[in-house]
Amino acid sequence: MKIAVVGATGMVGRNFLKVLSERNFPIDELYLFASKRSAGQELEFNGKNFRVEELDEHSFDRGIDIALFSAGGGISLKYAPIAAASGCVVVDNSSAWRMKEGVPLVVPEVNPEDVKWHKGIIANPNCSTIQAVVALWPPHRAYGIKRIVYSTYQAVAGAGMGGVRDLEEGLKGGAPKKFPHPIAGNCLPQIDVFLEDGYTKEEEKMINETRKIMHAPELRVTATCVRVPVFFGHSESINAEFEKPFELDELRALLQNSPGIVVRDDPSAGVYPMAIDAAGTNDVYVGRVRRDNSVENGVNLWVVSDSVRKGAAYNAVQIAELLLRR
Numbered sequence: 001m002k003i004a005v006v007g008a009t010g011m012v013g014r015n016f017l018k019v020l021s022e023r024n025f026p027i028d029e030l031y032l033f034a035s036k037r038s039a040g041q042e043l044e045f046n047g048k049n050f051r052v053e054e055l056d057e058h059s060f061d062r063g064i065d066i067a068l069f070s071a072g073g074g075i076s077l078k079y080a081p082i083a084a085a086s087g088c089v090v091v092d093n094s095s096a097w098r099m100k101e102g103v104p105l106v107v108p109e110v111n112p113e114d115v116k117w118h119k120g121i122i123a124n125p126n127c128s129t130i131q132a133v134v135a136l137w138p139p140h141r142a143y144g145i146k147r148i149v150y151s152t153y154q155a156v157a158g159a160g161m162g163g164v165r166d167l168e169e170g171l172k173g174g175a176p177k178k179f180p181h182p183i184a185g186n187c188l189p190q191i192d193v194f195l196e197d198g199y200t201k202e203e204e205k206m207i208n209e210t211r212k213i214m215h216a217p218e219l220r221v222t223a224t225c226v227r228v229p230v231f232f233g234h235s236e237s238i239n240a241e242f243e244k245p246f247e248l249d250e251l252r253a254l255l256q257n258s259p260g261i262v263v264r265d266d267p268s269a270g271v272y273p274m275a276i277d278a279a280g281t282n283d284v285y286v287g288r289v290r291r292d293n294s295v296e297n298g299v300n301l302w303v304v305s306d307s308v309r310k311g312a313a314y315n316a317v318q319i320a321e322l323l324l325r326r
């Protein structure tokens with residue numbers, strides 16, 4: 001297999017390499033692309049050094065099979081079609097293609113069958129959405145979800161290298177460069193830009209992407225997304241209302257037996273999912289499973305995962321593995 005990584009020097013790009021190596025992905029040739037700034041830099045993969053090249057229109061003229069993109073929406077908009085036209089399948093981590101018709105948006109635990117109808121580009125969903133739908137898919141199939149309320153507590157790594165730098169420097173008293181306000185000692189109820197209706201783009205992504213991935217265009221979903229001073233690992237409070245009645249123990253067992261989920265739910269022993277435990281791992285952790293007594297069939301969940309791993313690099317490599325199997 002000839003594999004390319006676009007945005008190889010970035011937060012997600014570096015994790016593409018880590019996960020490809022950990023998964024023993026069959027690679028005969030590996031090409032690394034980034035901006036002009038990084039051209040010539042070397043990155044290590046499986047004990048060997050690979051030179052980073054500047055991305056251009058001809059980067060894909062060498063029979064590349066799969067390209068993993070994470071260099072921002074603008075780069076994906078321009079270069080994913082060029083790559084696809086050369087016969088390569090793009091797995092794109094940006095938001096550029098996610099809601100486009102003809103582009104599957106895939107979380108392998110939820111809708112693996114959607115990779116079948118790609119036309120050269122497959123979109124990797126938003127990090128907060130991925131961990132949420134992994135946790136919600138098993139109860140949705142069992143009890144039918146009517147309505148979802150998302151409240152997120154998102155790590156700075158979700159904003160790339162610049163986000164991590166802002167928290168590191170902010171802890172030493174430095175001014176923010178990536179975020180609109182200081183993140184150290186603070187919570188920012190703004191992720192991405194504001195839209196006309198008062199929601200942020202991140203919130204809109206969670207709403208629309210949840211519907212697309214779960215094939216539930218009418219599903220009632222709302223979201224509040226907050227950046228918190230945590231380096232790695234997004235935490236989410238998820239409130240869901242079901243069509244059918246359910247038992248808490250049955251729901252816990254259902255979650256525990258579902259792929260990609262680890263249940264950590266023993267409040268009396270102080271056991272619940274935490275960002276510091278999820279960091280660097282590929283799983284989605286679920287805990288604080290309890291009834292929402294304000295409605296008939298409601299539940300509250302606390303869902304934690306590493307946004308750079310399951311929220312980005314690991315999910316993308318899982319999609320590439322689905323392509324391999326085909």
Ligand code: A2P
Pocket residue numbers: 006007008009010011012013033034035036037038039055070071072075159160161162
């Ligand atoms: P570079 O390191 O050369 O700037 P992050 O989200 O962690 O900040 O990473 C963004 C990634 O996207 C980096 O690898 C960055 O490369 C890459 N990138 C940014 N601009 C371009 C560009 N114009 N062409 C190719 N890659 C780019």
